[in-house]
Amino acid sequence: MPPVSPYRRGRPAELNFEDLIRPQVEYLYRLAWRFTGSVTDAEDLLQDVLLKLYPRTQEMLAIQKLRPWLAKVMHNQYVDTVRQRARSPVLELAAGGDADEDPLDKIPTTGDGPEENAERSGQRDRILAAVRQLNPEQRAIIAMHDVEGYSLEELEKMLETPIGTLKSRLHRGRQRLRALLPMEPFSVGERVKR
């Protein structure tokens, strides 16, 4: 670990914290959103993480690769939050399966564009809905491995979880997504060649 510079050591903790965190907030928010599948929950998770991080500002100053370390803190907080929520009453008042009939779903927003935009938006909603149906562990591994690009070996160290467990979560999560997202919408335009 590199030593903390005298300049940093002499500054107020909140300034050091802000210098370190502000460039990472977008990354952390994106990760939180991918974990939770919701803007509201992502903001709450991010706030919880920042509260945890501030007392560790000195520790952060000495970390060379901050992002994987922050991702680990975010993941741990996410796991804690999921466990806490499992113990408290939660009501899901979602629109239900028949969203097409919901008048609120039909309210146009300014900027709604041509038909193609609406189709794209519909597809995004379908993918998002499928991701939300994964369990929290599956969402997290897909976010960190498939989207953020951490290897299973990196994640094994970061999350202190055996690689076999991670592979199993990843496999089940992907299988579920494929089952939830039928082939039809993914036409030629969505195909990506290896």
Add this chain to the structure above:
Amino acid sequence: MECHEFISQLDDYLDGRLDERPMRAHLNVCDDCRQQYHHAVAVQAAVRKLSPPEVHPAFVDRAIQRATRRDAAGAHPRRRALLGMALAASLVLGVATGAYLSLRAAPVQTVAMTVERPETVRMVFDSVKPLRAATLSLSLPENVEVVGFGGVRELSWQTDLREGQNLLQLPLIAHGAVKDELLAQLSHGASTKTFRVKLEVAKSGASGM
């Protein structure tokens, strides 16, 4: 290579963790597996392309401030005691009025509570699009109140709903036995949606759902 072998190794192949030659050879001769492969790649690409709505700059400022002023702000300030960041300031009493062209109720769900024991009921409103200035109205059964709003049974306020899930946390307390419904009505423009939550308040005993 048989199809079942190909499928069982598909994820490792996607991750570049296999000798690709036998997999490629199978892909060249099997239409079904090729289709499965393209589907898997397309789903992965689609999930990668999902991106969150932009984080609000004001949220970032506020979140950093809260983190660095933890002691001054309290042990663990909650971000959303109720829906909307500034609800406490914008809360008004009375039921929202408006022209309701349609009204459809969601399935009724039940929450069990215990008298004089505060319980936070969380509701998630799922919106496929952002809704500006939606009106949320609550109608509470007799003997039930939102903590901090003693004696008030009808609350209404305006808030913006974001795309996706919007959390409403309602700290409720019951002062007597109740077997009635809480109504949460969400209105935007000419549309209204009513959610009903059945509250069953016992005089004693454990609470839960």
